[in-house]
Amino acid sequence: MMLSVEGISKSYGKQDVLHDITFTIKEPGILALVGPNGSGKSTLLNIIANLVKPDRGEVTVLGRPNREPDMFRKFSYMQDNTVLYEYLTGYDHLQFIAAVQQLDKDDILAAAERIGTAGYLDKKVSNYSLGMKQQLLLTMAVVNKPKLLILDEPLNGLDPTNAIKVRNLLLELKEEGTAILLSSHNLAEIDRVTGDVLFLKDGRLLKENLKTLEQTFYVLTVDDPEAAETALRLAGIPITEKTGAKLTVTPGDASINRLFLALDGRGIAVLDWEKIVLGAEDRYRALFGEQAAKD
Ligand SMILES: Nc1ncnc2c1ncn2[C@@H]1O[C@H](COP(=O)(O)OP(=O)(O)OP(=O)(O)O)[C@@H](O)[C@H]1O
Missing domain, CATH: 3.30.70.100 (Alpha-Beta Plaits)
Incomplete structure (x- = not known):
C-alpha cells in the first residue's frame, strides 16, 4: 500500500472543507485530484503531508502513519513557490534537502540534469521566472527518488515545451515504480497522463476511472x-x-x-x-x- 487516506474531515470555523475523505493508492501510478478553486485540494494534500492536522481520520504512507518523525524521507511534497527563498540560489535549496535526506552532490546534479534546472542552479531564486521556480520545486521533490510523490499544481506557469517535459517525467517516474498524486487545473494534461481522477465536490470525493x-x-x-x-x-x-x-x-x-x-x-x-x-x-x-x- 503506497498511500491510505481514511475518513479525513477538516473544518475551518463553520466551513466544512473536507468531509470523510477516503481513498487509497495501492500501486505505482498517477492519480489526479481535481476540483474548483477553494474546494480543499491543497488542504487535503497538506493533511497527507502532515503539514495540517485533520479534525478526524488517519493517513498512512507506505504502511506507516504520516505523523512519524522520519516520514519526510519516504515521500516528497511539492508545494507552490511560496516555499522558496528569493535570496538563496537553486543549488542552496537542493543542498539543504540533500543534507536533511543524506544525499550527495551527484544526487543533486543528476536530478537537476533530469529536470533541466542544471543551467541556472547558481542563480538566486529572485532572478527565476515562474516556470524556472516550478522546475526547481520539481527538482527538490524528486532529488530523493521518493516512492510516493505528491504534487500541488506541478504544471502551473510552465510553457508548452516544459509542460511536455514534466508530463514525460511523470510518465517515466510511474514506469520506474513511483506513485504520484497530483492536483491540477489543466484537465487536458490530466487526460494525457492518467484516467484515474479524484473529483472534490462540496468537501466529498468522487473517484472515477475515466478510461472505463x-x-x-x-x-x-x-x-x-x-x-x-x-x-x-x-x-x-x-x-x-x-x-x-x-x-x-x-x-x-x-x-x-x-x-x-x-x-x-x-x-x-x-x-x-x-x-x-x-x-x-x-x-x-x-x-x-x-x-x-x-x-
Ligand atoms: N488556514 C486556513 N484558515 C481558514 N480557512 C482556510 C485555511 N486554509 C484554507 N482555508 C479555506 O478552505 C477552503 C479550501 O482551501 P484550499 O486552499 O484547500 O482549496 P484549493 O482547492 O486548493 O483551492 P485552489 O484551487 O484555489 O488552490 C477555502 O475556502 C479556504 O479559504
Whole structure:
C-alpha cells in the first residue's frame, strides 16, 4: 500500500472543507485530484503531508502513519513557490534537502540534469521566472527518488515545451515504480497522463476511472436506423441517442466487434463510425457545471 487516506474531515470555523475523505493508492501510478478553486485540494494534500492536522481520520504512507518523525524521507511534497527563498540560489535549496535526506552532490546534479534546472542552479531564486521556480520545486521533490510523490499544481506557469517535459517525467517516474498524486487545473494534461481522477465536490470525493468503458461511446451512421435500433436492442447494446441516421451507443462490456456483428447479421450497413472517449474536462463540466470549468 503506497498511500491510505481514511475518513479525513477538516473544518475551518463553520466551513466544512473536507468531509470523510477516503481513498487509497495501492500501486505505482498517477492519480489526479481535481476540483474548483477553494474546494480543499491543497488542504487535503497538506493533511497527507502532515503539514495540517485533520479534525478526524488517519493517513498512512507506505504502511506507516504520516505523523512519524522520519516520514519526510519516504515521500516528497511539492508545494507552490511560496516555499522558496528569493535570496538563496537553486543549488542552496537542493543542498539543504540533500543534507536533511543524506544525499550527495551527484544526487543533486543528476536530478537537476533530469529536470533541466542544471543551467541556472547558481542563480538566486529572485532572478527565476515562474516556470524556472516550478522546475526547481520539481527538482527538490524528486532529488530523493521518493516512492510516493505528491504534487500541488506541478504544471502551473510552465510553457508548452516544459509542460511536455514534466508530463514525460511523470510518465517515466510511474514506469520506474513511483506513485504520484497530483492536483491540477489543466484537465487536458490530466487526460494525457492518467484516467484515474479524484473529483472534490462540496468537501466529498468522487473517484472515477475515466478510461472505463462507460466513458466510451460510438456514433454510428447506418443505412437503416430503425432496423439498427431493433438489432442493437436485441443484442443488449444500449442506445443513448438517435438523430436521423446517427445512433450513439455505449457498448459497455460488449466489444465493438459484437456491435458490428449484430448489425451485419441483419444486413444493416454501417456507413460511418466514430469512437468518442470522454475525458476529465467533460466529467468536470458534468459535475461542476459550465461556470466552474471557466475557473
Ligand atoms: N488556514 C486556513 N484558515 C481558514 N480557512 C482556510 C485555511 N486554509 C484554507 N482555508 C479555506 O478552505 C477552503 C479550501 O482551501 P484550499 O486552499 O484547500 O482549496 P484549493 O482547492 O486548493 O483551492 P485552489 O484551487 O484555489 O488552490 C477555502 O475556502 C479556504 O479559504
